[in-house]
Structure formats: structure tokens, C-alpha cells
Amino acid sequence: MLLHSVEITGGDQPGRVRVLGRVRYDGDGLEEVIWFDLPAALESQLSSSGHPWLVALLPLAVSLQEPLRITVPVDPFLLEGCRAVLDVWKAWDSARDPIPIEAPTIAPPHRSDPASTGLFFSGGVDSFYSLLRRNGPEANSTRPPVTDLILIHGADIPLANAEAFNRLRPRLAEVADQLGIELVDISTNARETRWGRANWPLLSHAALLIAAGLVLEPRFARLLIASSAPYEQLQPYGSHPITDPLFSTSHTRVIHDGADTDRPEKITYIGSHPAVLQHLRVCWIGRNDSNCGRCPKCLNAMMGLELAGTLAKCQTLPRSIEPAIYRQVYFESQGTYPAYGIVRGLRQRAWLAGRRDLVALMDQALARSDRLRLTRDVLEGLARRGLIPTRLSQRLVARIFRSSVRY
Secondary structure, eight states, X not given: OEEEEEEEEEXXXXXXXXXXXXXXXXXXXXXXXXXXXXXXXXXXXXXXXXXXXXXXXXXXXXXXXXXXXXXXOBOHHHHXXXXXXXXXXXXXXXXXXXXXXXXXXXXXXXXXXOOEEEEEOOSSHHHHHHHHHHHSTTOOTTXXXXXXXXXXXXXXXXXXXXXXXXXXXXXXXXXXXXXXXEXXXXXXXXXXXXXXXXXXXXXXXXXXXXXXXHTTGGGEEEEEEEOSSOXXXXXXXXXXXXXXXXXXXXXXXXXXXXXXXXXXXXXXXXXTOHHHHHHOOOOOTTSSSSOOSSSHHXXXXXXXXXXXXXXXXXSSSOSXXXXXXXXXXXXXXXXXXXXXXXXXXXXXXXXXXXXXXXXXXXXXHHHHHHHHHHHHHHHHHHHHTTSSOHHHHHHHHHHHTTTOBOO
């Protein structure tokens, strides 16, 4: 795989600028253009290095098992970090062999100007927690405050769903205004190209976010990625406290933020802030700007807000938890969103708060999830041992989960 040129052009919309890289693949010789589109007012702060492209293309190169060659110079510090990332990915999956990386290197120039702290922000629990513990009323002064919220169109909301993004952007701009900081919106077509073949939850999503931030590397001293899981629940994942910091450059430090706190505690921390109650966005079903109010992520957020006493004030979720809906949700114990473990943490808080009604509801949902998981594991085990056909096992598993909301 070869990144053979990088260009800066006008964006599709007035007032936008586009940075594009031309990529040629070894396997079939075909070429694609991957781009990042951002406000033209930031053009003077665009990176001239190969850093965004090295980070962005690494997951695809290792997925295709093609050497990665970049013609634009890169920082030796980042190059060393990316090679370390490959070693981590290999440890997580023995079939994912490290690939050679070839790129000219440059000595990083001295940075003398003050720089900003950017937080990748979607309006969810994790990113709101990272924002408010640095910029909220109880912020710790030892942590540099966030100066920019970075919103990526083409990450969770597809480029084709421009209407949803155009509804979301002003809402998150209002969050930034309320806290006296900036919103930087960046669009990218990466997931619409061959790059989308890289495993999004397990390998590539943090790399895309970081690459988008590094397009504006001269602007940022720090880029924050809000943690998805606390340290005690870590597993291989596309954003991880081991791998995220390895994408740092000599200029810009990448920080995996908030893994010292679990999801229930985060919800409690942010649950009464006006910006959260106006703009919280946790759902990824449908990949749009709204919350469905029926999935594990929505219901866990709702349960946390109920325990914080603020669910009735939240404008983006149902104002109460409907038991019949809650009992139909399947809470998985593993995976990229450990919903089962979050429910257990919420149950403990409900017990301590004397909310026996919520404890009983969560017990019912967890018991049902246990039964479904056991049945699934038995059926899949029978298929692996050749005792029933694999296709029959798959049909039966689909049938038992048919009435459940899950991921």
C-alpha cells in the first residue's frame, strides 16, 4: 500500500478546505482518494507531515497484510509508536502479523506557540465525562482544560446521512458555547472507501479519530479520546489505553482519558449538568443523531440518570423506564460494549440507594440474559462438535434472540 501524494483543495461546500491523500494498493494496483474536510478558517493550522496518513492507514495495511509506504515525511517518534501498535495488535490476534512501514523521517520543528487540547466528542456519556471533569464546575485544575470539541462526520454518522449530522452539529456547538470553547467539525470519507474493511470496533476507530485530529496537529498539544471501559474491564479494542498513546507525535500527545472511572460513576458525575440533560446522545442504533430509548446503551444511561434523580429532566431520552421494554433487552457480558457489567454496577448503586424496584427489574433482565447466553453457548458448542448442523444452530440462535433488543 502506497500513499504517494497529499493535496489541499477546496471542499465541496463554501468555507471548507479538503486534505486528500492518494492511496495505491499492492494487491490489485487500484487507487483511492481518502480525504478530511474541515473549516477553511483552520487552513493555516493544517499539518504538512505524513502523520495523519500513517495513523489512518495502519489498520487497513495490517488488515490487508500489505506493507505501508508513505512518501510524506513523518516523525521518528510516531513511527516507533506505530510499530509498537503492530506488536500489540499481534498479541491480541496471532493472525494479524506486523507489516513493514516505510517512510522518510524528519526532525520535529520546535513548538513555541501555546497549543490547544482537543477532545473527540459525540455527546455520549464517556466524552461528556471527559469534558466536564476538565471544564465543569468540579474540574480538577491539574488537568489542562479542553479548548476544542472535535466532531467527526463519517465516523458514527455516515456521510450519506447529512441531515442527521446537520441536526447534531448545532446541538454540540451549543454545548461548546455553554462552556466557552470551540467546536471543530471534520468530515471524512474513509469509511466509504476500502479503508472500511478494517474492523471498526476492534481495530480502526481510534486511529481514524486520531488521524483527523492530527490533520490539525499544529493546533493541538493534546488529543483526548474518552475511554469506553474502565481499567478493570479492559479487553482488546480499537481504542485502548495501551494503543491510543502510541499514536502520539513529538508535538501532540494522545491521551486515553477516563479509564479510572466506570460507566455508572460517569453517569452519576455528569447526570445533573444542563448540557447533558439537553444534548446527551448515547445510541448507535441507526447511526444517526437521536437516541432510540430501547437498546442497552440507552437503557443503561436512563437507569444511571434515574439513580441520579435527573432522568425526568433529560430531553433526549424517554423520561421514565418502562419495565416491559427493559425486560426485553439482552445485556451481553462481553464484547465492545460490556452492557452486562454496567448493569451490575448500576444494580449495586440502586441497592445502596434503597431502590428495590430497580434492583428487581435489573435482576429480571440479567437472569433472562443469562438464560439466553447459556442457550446460545450450548447451541454453538453442539455445532462446533458436529452434533448439529451449523446452519441449524445459527437459525435457532437467531430465533431465541428474535424478541430481544441487542447489539
